[in-house]
Amino acid sequence: MTAVLRQSWVMTRRELLHWVREPWAPIFGIAFSIMLLLVFGYLFGGAIELPGGGDYLPYLLPGMFALSMLFGVEATMGAITNDSKRGVTDRFRSMPISSLAVPLGRAGADLANSTLQLAVLMVGGLLVGWRVTGSAADAVLAVVLLLWLRFAVLWLGIFLGLTFRSEGALMGVQVLVWPMGFLSNLFVAPETMPDWLAFLAQWNPVSATAAACRELFGNPSGITDGVLAEHAVLVALAWPAVLTLVFAPLSARAYRNLSR
């Protein structure tokens, strides 16, 4: 077990070194999040009314947090694709190391990256007037729920990266995360949508996390009725668990299939 952890740490450390050597990717990632925050907060935000009342900016921020967790799928999938396309994955597989070390190392690096992104977004949010009005314990739980979502997205990213192993598929995913992100409560309250769209948006896993964060941070929810009005935290715990239970075994299978 200690061997697995040591090997995982070596993998994580490799990714952290990437930040030092090529800091532009994480810096642009963060700049992009800030830009989105400004676009939605100020450009579109003035025109958006929330059901149940409340200001748009404090509603938007938890949505932005959840969005940056969802976008993490690109980083994970990109790293996995890159390693398999080159011979790096093959070399790892030909070495006497645990097959768990690759995903665990990945998890360490990606969660660290996402934590940093969250921290920057939160500071940005505080600067533009977002406030945490709930208790400190609730705020911590909100952050844990966000990283829990990121953990689930990690397995999705590993599965996609191992299955497609191509730049084209990566670009496809980079495009598809947008409708995935928009079809939710991240930017707009589903209650303002046509019924069938609202249904899909409410059941989008990222909606549960965003709703739970709004509740825990004490921000406007934009929700007057439905499951997320009552049980957002529970659903935000359940969805990532379901995703992990589906995609972790699928990732393991995709990894074994590399030897076909």
Next chain:
Amino acid sequence: MPVPPPISARGLRKRYGDTLALDGLDLEVAAGTVHALLGPNGAGKTTAVRTFATLTSCDEGEVLVVGEDVRRRPGAVRRAIGLVGQSSALDEVLHGRENLVMFARLHGLSKADAEARAAELLADFGLADAADRKVSTYSGGMRRRLDIAAGLIRTPRLLFLDEPTTGLDPRGRHEVWETVRRVVAAGTTVLLTTQYLDEADQLADRITVLGAGRVIAEGTSAELKSRLGGDRVTVTLGSAADLERAAAATGGSPDAETLQVTVEAGPAGGSAALLEVVRALDREGIGVDDVLLRRPTLDEVFLHLTAPTDTDHEEVGR
């Protein structure tokens, strides 16, 4: 107890959809040698290497690598091998040294040992000066050498080199060849795949020629060449009038177009034949523009072996 051979494979079969990548491949590699798998693209070279290196599981057949079954005990095999695949298995963003330290740490070396081993390999492979630069700034030859160094961290008993010089310039190829020679001199067995005949000729103790997933021929470079017959002496004449006379005097075959007579050397060898030919022509007083002694190249052997045979033609014809 006798040491098991580095590779012993029997009846390897592997199918990808409709194509048979390996079609009953047998291979025996002796310890301490460089063994080349030679063949065109699609001959099954890479599939064979991936099977031996535990990366791909074969459909049929038995493979023992360093005496261990690759399917039942892949862990034991992995502890004894190093793999240098076709595409470079390096982290381009990290420095050369950082790459080696990372792989050494994954092999279970302590931090200090990993640093020491990395420094040693960098010096051995002539990369000490470039050690603290990003791999993305390396030349093709440097990258390959670092890649090979990464496969040697634990001084494996068996090193796989899958087309190690594909895409390199002549200088890079020579750098890699020198590296391979040093690796073998240090006691590691090397299984090398290549499409370059001169590479197999230069490096390999034994050559297995693959075609369509099967062994077409196997032997030393000299043995394979001798399959095409021995050396030959080619005489280029000054005048067409002498052609028939020269052919009769030397026992060679004339070619009216090139004004050449080609004489197959007998068992006495090429140089003896050369002297015979020159003496015979001298006796007859025939003037000569050029005399050439040459052995068949591996290229010729290769083309000869992989060319469709007459029986194949017949089967196609039916």
